[in-house]
Amino acid sequence: MADTPTQPTHLAHALLLRSHSPTTASRLFREKIQQKPLLLRPSSPPPSNARASRQRARAAKLARRKTQKPKPLSAKAKRILGVHEVPKAQRKYVIFEGLNRMWGGYMRDVLGAGEGRQVTAQGAGQVLVSADFHGAEVEVVRSRCVSRVGLRGIVVRDTKFTFEIITKANELKTVPKEHTVFRFEVPLAEKTEDGEETAQQPKPLVFELHGSQFENRAPDRANKKFKLHIPPDL
Numbered sequence: 470m471a472d473t474p475t476q477p478t479h480l481a482h483a484l485l486l487r488s489h490s491p492t493t494a495s496r497l498f499r500e501k502i503q504q505k506p507l508l509l510r511p512s513s514p515p516p517s518n519a520r521a522s523r524q525r526a527r528a529a530k531l532a533r534r535k536t537q538k539p540k541p542l543s544a545k546a547k548r549i550l551g552v553h554e555v556p557k558a559q560r561k562y563v564i565f566e567g568l569n570r571m572w573g574g575y576m577r578d579v580l581g582a583g584e585g586r587q588v589t590a591q592g593a594g595q596v597l598v599s600a601d602f603h604g605a606e607v608e609v610v611r612s613r614c615v616s617r618v619g620l621r622g623i624v625v626r627d628t629k630f631t632f633e634i635i636t637k638a639n640e641l642k643t644v645p646k647e648h649t650v651f652r653f654e655v656p657l658a659e660k661t662e663d664g665e666e667t668a669q670q671p672k673p674l675v676f677e678l679h680g681s682q683f684e685n686r687a688p689d690r691a692n693k694k695f696k697l698h699i700p701p702d703l
Contacts, residue, residue, distance in 0.1 A: 555625055555633075555641060562637045565604070565623045572604030576655045580674070588674060597676060598683070599690050602627050602653075607634065610677065611650040620644060629686045646680030653678065 481502050485494035547553065579596055580588050608621040620642060622634030632644045632651070644651075654673040683690075 553626065555635075560635060560641050561639050562623065562635055565625060565635055568604040569606050569623050570659070572602075573656050574659060575604075576600065577657065580655065582655070582657055582674070593674075593676070597678070601687050602632075603687070605653050607632065607651040607653045607678070609644060609649055610652045613648040617644060617649065627687045629689075630684055632680075646684050649680040651678040651680060652676070 479498065479502075482494065482498045485497055488494075489497065542550070542552070576582075579600055580593055582588055602624050603626070605624045606622065607624060609617045609619065612618055620634070620636070622636040622642060624632050625635050625641070626633035630646055632646065634642050634644060636642060652675065654675050656673040
């Protein structure tokens with residue numbers, strides 16, 4: 470008695486029998502449908518999503534960098550920690566005398582005084598406004614506050630509105646720039662550690678600085694264009 474073909478129980482098998490022989494339909498059903506692997510989690514993304522995967526990996530890497538990078542301190546945190554304050558143990562005039570000698574050499578290079586050039590008030594004005602005054606020895610010659618007149622010391626901090634100076638009495642003074650005229654000297658000869666000049670040179674250059682027209686931070690003055698103003702009545 471010949472074997473009668475069994476009726477397919479799967480819809481896909483029945484559809485394959487309509488277009489293929491029973492042997493071919495059984496093979497295709499077994500290989501393409503029954504034994505087809507089910508990839509619940511593919512090992513690699515398809516080619517179409519490779520670019521998006523690289524972008525996600527790059528964004529995750531940048532996010533890790535941002536979390537590892539420490540945030541800068543705020544102005545309030547700097548005040549609490551005293552980042553810009555001079556420690557009391559270092560508030561000594563002798564410590565900053567070396568800085569003053571370095572500043573003298575810096576100003577001679579800026580003004581070109583060591584190259585034999587003639588320094589004039591008109592030519593030196595544009596250079597002085599963009600110079601750094603950390604280490605300069607300044608003296609208050611005019612001020613609306615009479616008690617500040619005669620105050621002299623080395624600048625240890627140049628802020629937007631004040632000069633912090635250390636006096637010979639080892640006192641740290643904060644002098645506002647507003648309504649104050651400062652005088653400072655630029656020696657034309659380098660001084661030794663004892664404060665004596667190494668050679669016979671002309672008298673030092675003397676300048677006066679109007680603090681009201683100088684209310685800028687030291688880094689901001691380098692690119693700032695200053696205009697002539699009528700000095701205030703002190």
